[in-house]
Amino acid sequence: MEIKKVTADKKQYLSLLLLADEQEDMIDRYLDKGDMYILMDDGVKGECVVTDEGKGILEIKNIATEPSYQGRGYGRALIEFVAEKYRDTFSVLQVGTGDSPLTVPFYEKCGFSRSHYLKNFFTDNYDHPIYECGIQLIDMVYLRREL
Template sequence: MEQFTFNKISIETDIPYELLLLADETIEAIDRYIFNSDIYLLNDGSGDIAVMALHQNNDTELEVKNIAVIEDYRNKGIGSILMNKAKEIARENGYKTLTVGTSDTGLQQIRFYEKNGFIKTGIRKNFFIENYPAPIYENGLQMQDMILLTHHLSE
């Protein structure tokens, strides 16, 4: 098993756009949240293999704004390692819920979040139509609504 290190990086360092763009369509979209988020990198000893951006929505809710794993490490449990770290960070800082939003066309992502203890709690209608300059397609379908999922943290 590889030896992983998980580190919070300073926003003054280089923002890992290459990794962040694996989960978000444009740098402009990333820039809307990244400067008010905490960024974490997972490194396998030879380089960064995953990224996660967490944003405080309010005193009780922490949101996963971005989570991405490089292709060679997908489907190997790395995303779940990151989700467990996000839950740990949220609990340690007194948050009650951890939330995430993903596309209505992202069936694999929705299954991933549900597998990690999240439940569907809402929809942001037309989010991808109103917030991106051009249509975005995933799984052959145009992204339209954002599906919101929540994990309630136990005490």
């Protein structure tokens, strides 16, 4: 397993990016300003994009694993890589996600805890309803982890 930084042509990984954020214009808001990493293990298995949010906060804007390889530790490996790489530069790693029984427990298992909510994020920013596990996502929940 190897994790590499992507510095050019980040959109070549659009199919992975769209797994975590299904509207391309939303991805365009952070992709160029973020640092992108891909996880290779006999081919690309996952990706992660992080941005500097100021005040010592690094945010995971997008993280995804190829569906047929989910549950094998690739997402956790990306989070641990990012946490280690940026621990001397940032004090907090945060992620915003839908309040879903699929994603929130994953982040909690990776050492994150709930921080705050952004009301109506999905209804205000997407051109269609977003569903996960059959639940319509309305609010964004932020989770934080000290580095």
